[in-house]
Structure formats: C-alpha cells, structure tokens
Amino acid sequence: MMETxxxxxxxCPKGCNITVTVDQGKVIDIKGYTCEKGKNYAAQExxxxxxxxxxxxxxxxxxxxxxxxxxxxxxxxxxxxxxMAEIRKLDVKAPIHVNDVIVHDFLGTGADLIASRSxx
Numbered sequence: 001m002m003e004t005x006x007x008x009x010x011x012c013p014k015g016c017n018i019t020v021t022v023d024q025g026k027v028i029d030i031k032g033y034t035c036e037k038g039k040n041y042a043a044q045e046x047x048x049x050x051x052x053x054x055x056x057x058x059x060x061x062x063x064x065x066x067x068x069x070x071x072x073x074x075x076x077x078x079x080x081x082x083x084m085a086e087i088r089k090l091d092v093k094a095p096i097h098v099n100d101v102i103v104h105d106f107l108g109t110g111a112d113l114i115a116s117r118s119x120x
Contacts, residue, residue, distance in 0.1 A: 002021060002028075004021050004022075005020050005046050006018070006020075007020070007046070009033065009038040009041055009042060010041070011037045011038055011041050012035075012037075012038075014034060016032055016033055016034050016038050018030060018032040018042040019031045020042050022046055022047070026047075027047060030042050048076055048077075049078075050075065051075065051080065052070060052071055052073070052075075053070065053083055053084075053113075054068070054070045054071075054116070055068075055084065056068050056069065056087075057090040057102065058090065058091045059093070059096065059119060060091065061093055061094040062095075062096075062119040063119070063120070067117070067119055068116040069102055069113050069114060069115055069116060070114060071106060071111040071112070071113055071114075072113075073110070075107065079107055079109065083106065083107055090102065090103070094119050095118075095120050096118060096119050097115065097118045098115055098118045099114050100115045101114055
C-alpha cells in the first residue's frame with residue numbers, strides 16, 4: 001500500500017518541505033529536497049527515524065545526584081523507550097570525566113552512552 005508523508009527538513013535553515021512516497025516499507029520517490037543531505041534525511045526519517053538520546057544517570061560520591069549522559073551518535077527512535085528503561089537501571093560512581101563511556105555499544109546500536117560532563 002502506497003503512502004505519502006510530508007516533512008520539513010531540519011538539516012539547514014532552508015527548511016525544505018519534502019514529500020516522501022513509500023510502498024511496503026521502501027522509499028520509491030522523494031520530492032522537494034534541495035541537497036543530498038535533505039534527501040537522505042527524509043528517507044531515513046520516513047523509514048526509521050533516528051535521534052541522539054540525552055538523559056541522566058544516578059551517580060554516587062558526587063556533589064550532584066545525577067550525571068548528564070548522551071549517545072555519541074544517533075540511535076533508532078523506536079528504541080528510545082527501551083533505552084530509557086536501561087538508563088534508569090544505571091548507577092555510576094564518581095569521579096567521571098566528560099566523554100567517559102558509561103555503556104559501550106548501547107543496546108547493540110553501535111552508539112556509546114557517554115558522560116556529557118565531568119564530576120568529581
């Protein structure tokens with residue numbers, strides 16, 4: 001069954017209105033983009049959206065109770081609920097330095113969950 005989706009590209013300030021036609025989970029046509037990045041973004045966003053995940057994890061022996069963390073690359077949006085459930089289970093100990101890997105290959109996505117600040 002063919003389906004058409006319209007979205008606004010967020011790769012640059014132009015904000016192109018892109019129309020993507022999908023048939024049985026495959027992109028068959030993309031219109032309205034002005035660059036390859038826009039075309040690739042629209043295809044990815046339509047088939048399986050990806051996001052960088054930011055959150056906090058509990059930390060012990062630190063001046064604050066939580067440590068901000070971020071994935072070092074995008075992960076599938078449909079895994080975000082599962083990712084947050086895993087993050088809620090984490091408990092790290094200070095000291096932690098910015099960019100320290102908290103979880104390598106987070107949920108098998110190839111992305112690492114890293115500290116986004118240092119904490120003594």
